Amino acid sequence: MAVARVASARQAAPVLLSIGQVLAKLTPEFPDLSPSKLRFLGDQGLVSPARTDSGYRKFSPSDVERVRFILTMQRDHYLPLKVIREHLDDFDAGRTDQLVVPITSVASILPTDRRLTRAELVRESGATAPLLSEAVSASLLPAADAYGDDAVAILRALAELRRHGIEPRHLRGLRAAVDREVGLVEQAVAPTRGRRDGATSARAAEQRLEIAGQLDLVRSTLLRSALDRLDP
Numbered sequence: 001m002a003v004a005r006v007a008s009a010r011q012a013a014p015v016l017l018s019i020g021q022v023l024a025k026l027t028p029e030f031p032d033l034s035p036s037k038l039r040f041l042g043d044q045g046l047v048s049p050a051r052t053d054s055g056y057r058k059f060s061p062s063d064v065e066r067v068r069f070i071l072t073m074q075r076d077h078y079l080p081l082k083v084i085r086e087h088l089d090d091f092d093a094g095r096t097d098q099l100v101v102p103i104t105s106v107a108s109i110l111p112t113d114r115r116l117t118r119a120e121l122v123r124e125s126g127a128t129a130p131l132l133s134e135a136v137s138a139s140l141l142p143a144a145d146a147y148g149d150d151a152v153a154i155l156r157a158l159a160e161l162r163r164h165g166i167e168p169r170h171l172r173g174l175r176a177a178v179d180r181e182v183g184l185v186e187q188a189v190a191p192t193r194g195r196r197d198g199a200t201s202a203r204a205a206e207q208r209l210e211i212a213g214q215l216d217l218v219r220s221t222l223l224r225s226a227l228d229r230l231d232p
Helices: 002-012 019-026 035-043 061-077 081-092 118-125 129-137 149-163 168-192 198-228
Strands: none
Touching: 019 035, 019 061, 035 061, 035 198, 061 081, 081 198, 118 129, 118 149, 129 149, 129 168, 149 168, 168 198
């Protein structure tokens, strides 16, 4: 009976994975994932894998799903770790019973690894070839042979804006504004640019997301405030 109980306990215990095994499991979905990134998430307290007597990290299935949630929120929603931590805190405190990736945009509900020809992009977005050409001329989309899902979202939005009389040429300032914001972000992370270790690179990538999120918040708030001042 004792042997049976031990065997049952072993079967119930979760299988713990090393960093290498987690990478093998997740890098097909997140090619930029690295050991330093996993260690960084642990150092930030976002995931807490078990430790062996030798100090090696061991990840449970729930740890792996937690990492997948974090990486998805970063990749598809551009959320900084501060915001992701709030979602995780709600889950840990029982305020939500599962980690759910929100659907916040057209781009986030589409696969992220597709490569579309120009004709496929036009068909997928419901736009027209001339509109695509105008978007390229206005630097809103690159002149390329293949496009991803972000291009689908942009071209769909441009098609909707055209219905309201807003043409791609009217949006050239948006491209210039984005380039200026990228310059601000790169200037802010410049002190870490010369360091080559993986942990510093992970922190720099997170810092870029954090700054971009704050810039987006300022921009959207200013736009909303300006609209509120318009006559009803």
